[in-house]
Amino acid sequence: GEDVEQSLFLSVREGDSSVxxxxxxxxxxxxxxxxxxxxxxxxxxxTYIFSNMDMKQDQRLTVLLNKKxxxxxxxxxxxxxxxxxxxxxxxxxxxxxxxFGAGTRLTVKP
Amino acid sequence: ExxxxxxxxxxxxxxxxxxxLKCEQHLGHNAMYWYKQSAKKPLELMFVYNFKEQTENNSxxxxxxxxxxxxxxxxxxxxTLQPEDSALYLCASSQGxxxxxxxxxxxxFGPGTRLTVL
Numbered sequence: 001g002e003d004v005e006q007s008l009f010l011s012v013r014e015g016d017s018s019v020x021x022x023x024x025x026x027x028x029x030x031x032x033x034x035x036x037x038x039x040x041x042x043x044x045x046x047t048y049i050f051s052n053m054d055m056k057q058d059q060r061l062t063v064l065l066n067k068k069x070x071x072x073x074x075x076x077x078x079x080x081x082x083x084x085x086x087x088x089x090x091x092x093x094x095x096x097x098x099x100f101g102a103g104t105r106l107t108v109k110p
Numbered sequence: 111e112x113x114x115x116x117x118x119x120x121x122x123x124x125x126x127x128x129x130x131l132k133c134e135q136h137l138g139h140n141a142m143y144w145y146k147q148s149a150k151k152p153l154e155l156m157f158v159y160n161f162k163e164q165t166e167n168n169s170x171x172x173x174x175x176x177x178x179x180x181x182x183x184x185x186x187x188x189x190t191l192q193p194e195d196s197a198l199y200l201c202a203s204s205q206g207x208x209x210x211x212x213x214x215x216x217x218x219f220g221p222g223t224r225l226t227v228l
Contacts, residue, residue, distance in 0.1 A: 040222075041222070042221045092216070098217055
């Protein structure tokens with residue numbers, strides 16, 4: 001496909017794990033990113049993974065990359081109400097252009 | 111705090127007004143970007159500046175006029191806007207488009223300006 005694709009909505013209970021999925025477009029993309037946007041704020045770079053890796057863990061966040069399927073996921077362990085936000089997947093192409101998905105709105109219920 | 115600031119944070123203007131949005135980055139970057147974020151739409155890249163030169167203009171109407179006087183500052187001049195231009199306008203910066211696979215294009219965003227056109 002031509003677009004970076006993500007589901008628009010995800011709802012989880014506090015304490016559960018959240019998994020946000022993304023399909024990107026360019027098999028030669030060098031970096032894949034997750035950004036977080038809280039209400040009324042800009043996009044905050046959450047984490048990224050280089051394309052020669054298949055996993056990256058950073059505290060409660062785990063990023064998985066499947067290059068063959070061009071699939072990226074973000075797992076948030078022990079999801080808290082403060083994790084409620086919109087999460088954007090993005091890819092960086094070989095000429096350093098970034099393409100963003102439409103964002104997944106994560107709602108965490110108490 | 112990402113090192114990218116935007117002012118004002120909120121702006122309400124009439125259709126006949128002229129106003130400007132300002133973005134400043136303190137990261138030593140060479141590329142700056144304007145994005146428009148409307149409700150229920152993907153991020154729209156509007157303009158890209160690399161080393162003060164405009165390298166991309168994604169068919170943006172002429173009522174939006176960017177200005178990049180130096181690598182640290184970016185402006186978006188607004189005149190005779192329409193109500194459908196109401197949106198969150200985001201500025202971002204990156205090191206610059208050099209070196210394949212270096213990550214130099216990683217973008218850092220400001221907090222945005224919430225614009226309402228009456």
